[in-house]
Amino acid sequence: METLYRTFIIFVAGYLFLRITGKKAVSQMNTIDLLYIFVLTNIISTPVETSHVWKSLVYAGIVVILYKIFLRLSLHNQLRWLLYERPIVLIRNGDIDRKGLKKAKMPLNELLSNLRVKGYTDTQNIAFAAMEETGNISVIPKSQYRPVQPNDLNLKVKKEYLPIPLIMDGQIIYHNLKYLQLNQGWLMNEVDKKGEKVENIMLATFLENGKLFIDNKEIKNHKNDPHYYNPGKGN
Structure with a gap:
């Protein structure tokens, strides 16, 4: 006791x-x-x-x-x-709630930093922001600033497909092969078609069209292409 x-x-x-x-x-x-x-x-x-x-x-x-x-x-x-604590309101209809910031013990610059991480730079564009009970910051933008959804344009989109990994870091994911009702022979044949070796493959995924996408461990030399700029002196 x-x-x-x-x-x-x-x-x-x-x-x-x-x-x-x-x-x-x-x-x-x-x-x-x-x-x-x-x-x-x-x-x-x-x-x-x-x-x-x-x-x-x-x-x-x-x-x-x-x-x-x-x-x-x-x-x-x-x-x-x-x-559990209730969510703390930080921004409402574009106005920063000072009492909320004080209760959350959050400096203004930290709030702005959290907003930038989520892709928002102007507090006036935010309808509601709060610190949830988990400590995460949730942000709801004003309707005119939210990303356009397919439903807004009356577009019908197909169901999202999640590529299934079959090779990761040079190792075959056998349980995923079994789930797809494929065998190792099929996988090796697809790898050979692309002139690759399993041990050199960083990631290989099974796509919706039934094909195999391969990302090997080699990084190609892009010869100073601005689209592949690498920050720092080592560029």
Whole structure:
């Protein structure tokens, strides 16, 4: 009973410490954030340290069970708002929410950086932006600035096809061959047709038209073609 009690207290204390710290420290970890998590983990785990292997396994098992219970409780809407923070609004209808930035502990330049990563340079073009409970920034642009969708032009598009890898880093992916009901003989024949060797192939994928696309490990010399510019002195 004491083991369960001590482990529960440590688990709850660790949870509260991370909640107090905020989402940013957990989701956008830099060197300081990683150091913080490492030190905090060692501090809260000190009470359960023991030289007995089996007791250590019991403690670890209890922590896993408690974690699973928290995940199960989070599936209920009424408890979810108690266990997780609500999304923090950062931009609404083109206007930056200063209170939201302060609550999220996010400097303005960091917000702008996150927007640029997602392809947005002007806050006036954004209808809604928020820091989600995971710490990620979600952005919804105003309707006139969002990418054009096929449905906007009344276009019918075919179903998206995902190329299936058959060779990766010079190794054949046998379970994908089996899934496609193909054999190694067919694959080797296709590779030979292209004058390649399996060990020299970085990636080979099965395309929608039934053909094999091959990307070997060789990089062609493009003779100073501007389209293949490589930044730095090594260009």
